[in-house]
Amino acid sequence: MFYGTELSSRLFLGTAQYPSPAILAEAIRASGTEVITVSLRREGPGGGGFRDLIAATGCRVLPNTAGCHTAREAITTAHMAREVFGTNWIKLEVIGHADTLQPDPFALLEAARVLCAEGFEVFPYTTEDLILGEKLIEAGCRVLMPWGAPIGSGQGLRNIEGLRSMRAHFPDTPLVIDAGIGAPSQAAEAMEMGFDAVLLNTAVAKALAPVGMARAFRQAVEAGLAAHRAGLMPRRDMASASTPIFGMAALA
Amino acid sequence: MRVDVNGTPREVQAETLSALLDELGFEAPCVATAVDGTFVPRTLRDAHPLTPGARIEILAPMQGG
Numbered sequence: 001m002f003y004g005t006e007l008s009s010r011l012f013l014g015t016a017q018y019p020s021p022a023i024l025a026e027a028i029r030a031s032g033t034e035v036i037t038v039s040l041r042r043e044g045p046g047g048g049g050f051r052d053l054i055a056a057t058g059c060r061v062l063p064n065t066a067g068c069h070t071a072r073e074a075i076t077t078a079h080m081a082r083e084v085f086g087t088n089w090i091k092l093e094v095i096g097h098a099d100t101l102q103p104d105p106f107a108l109l110e111a112a113r114v115l116c117a118e119g120f121e122v123f124p125y126t127t128e129d130l131i132l133g134e135k136l137i138e139a140g141c142r143v144l145m146p147w148g149a150p151i152g153s154g155q156g157l158r159n160i161e162g163l164r165s166m167r168a169h170f171p172d173t174p175l176v177i178d179a180g181i182g183a184p185s186q187a188a189e190a191m192e193m194g195f196d197a198v199l200l201n202t203a204v205a206k207a208l209a210p211v212g213m214a215r216a217f218r219q220a221v222e223a224g225l226a227a228h229r230a231g232l233m234p235r236r237d238m239a240s241a242s243t244p245i246f247g248m249a250a251l252a
Numbered sequence: 253m254r255v256d257v258n259g260t261p262r263e264v265q266a267e268t269l270s271a272l273l274d275e276l277g278f279e280a281p282c283v284a285t286a287v288d289g290t291f292v293p294r295t296l297r298d299a300h301p302l303t304p305g306a307r308i309e310i311l312a313p314m315q316g317g
Contacts, residue, residue: 014317024315039316042258042309043283051282051313064316072289079291080284080311151317201317 002143002174002197003089003121005060009034010191011221012062012176013214014201021053023210028057031214037062037091037199040081062123064091069104071111078115090115091145091178091199093125101151101179105132109139116140125178128162130169137173144170145178145199148190152202154182157189167194184213184220191224192232253304270297272308284311 013033018024028036036059054061063081068074071094078090094111096104103125109132115122116139124136128146136144146166149155157163158180167175177190178199187198198221207213254263257276266272269292273280285292286309292300302308 014315016315016317018315037316039314040284040311041314043278043312048279048282050315054313063313066316076286076289076291079293080286083291083294084282084284084311084313 002123007034007197009218009221010197010225011187011217012037012178012197012199013204014199015054016201017205018210021049024205025053025057027204027210027214028059030211030218031204032218033059035060035062037064037201038085039064039066040077040084060089061085061087062089062091063087065093065111066091067095068093069095069107071107071114074107074111075114078111078120082120088119088121089123090120091123091125103127103147105129108132109135112136112141113139123176123178128159128166130166133166133170133173137170143174143176145176147179148177148186148198149180149182151179153180154203155180156182156186157193160189160193163190163195164193184216187217188220188224188227191221192227194228197221253302255302255305256307258308258310264302267302268298269300269302269308272302273297273310276310278310282312285309286311 009032011031011033012035013028013031014037015024038061063085065074065077068077074094092111094104094107096102108124112122112124122141123143123145124141125145126132133144149158174196176197176199177195181187181198181200182203190198204210204213254261264272264275266275269285288307
């Protein structure tokens with residue numbers, strides 16, 4: 001449950017960097033996503049076309065504060081997004097470093113406190129830091145979105161043990177792996193580990209065939225979720241024969 | 253008066269934010285506005301006077317990740 005909303009698809013899809021609006025629309029359909037992320041930018045020519053495209057998808061919109069470097073910028077952007085999109089959902093990004101696009105944890109927390117108090121339903125783009133996660137929850141966040149790796153890097157789950165600890169530390173909070181996913185296998189891995197969803201953009205948009213990749217991610221996320229629900233076997237250090245020894249012929 | 257609209261200096265007749273949107277041909281219901289870094293809700297645009305040098309941001313939905 002993401003702020004009271006049950007989603008059958010656990011893939012959130014970004015809408016940037018596709019070769020064309022038609023391919024974007026087709027990729028959204030192929031991905032099976034129910035949540036797409038969008039941004040707010042200075043109005044220019046052709047803005048109306050994108051609005052129509054969003055509406056036609058029927059997806060729930062998760063506006064972001066991408067590109068904001070201060071709490072104040074992010075808060076103002078959230079206010080503007082709430083009015084334009086008519087939703088309390090906000091993907092809160094406060095970027096701390098231009099090269100890594102790592103979240104600024106201090107500004108993130110400050111913005112989250114303000115926005116939660118104003119009735120926003122905040123999806124904070126955060127790191128795997130447990131204390132920051134606790135503070136965000138105290139601030140009123142009911143979802144956390146730890147990064148897998150730096151945005152657009154395609155490196156997958158860079159600190160897998162840290163993410164495993166985070167999953168264990170917040171058993172009742174929906175956790176979404178946001179950013180850094182490059183391949184369907186990485187998305188499946190996140191879902192197998194018990195994350196509730198993955199959010200990605202570049203891996204689909206920059207694939208040679210975005211629609212085909214959207215479909216591949218859909219299957220990977222579904223497979224990972226099904227695997228988690230089915231319960232993975234425990235990992236072992238040594239071999240353990242799967243075929244019974246009992247009844248074996250004496251041929252030596 | 254001279255104001256800054258989305259980063260570009262403009263000479264405008266409008267004296268309020270809503271008049272500015274009309275003058276520049278923006279679809280008022282589809283955009284969000286901020287003046288000098290502060291959000292101005294749709295309902296307050298009529299009453300929001302512009303001052304020379306004001307920095308106005310007019311934003312709309314765009315592709316994002």
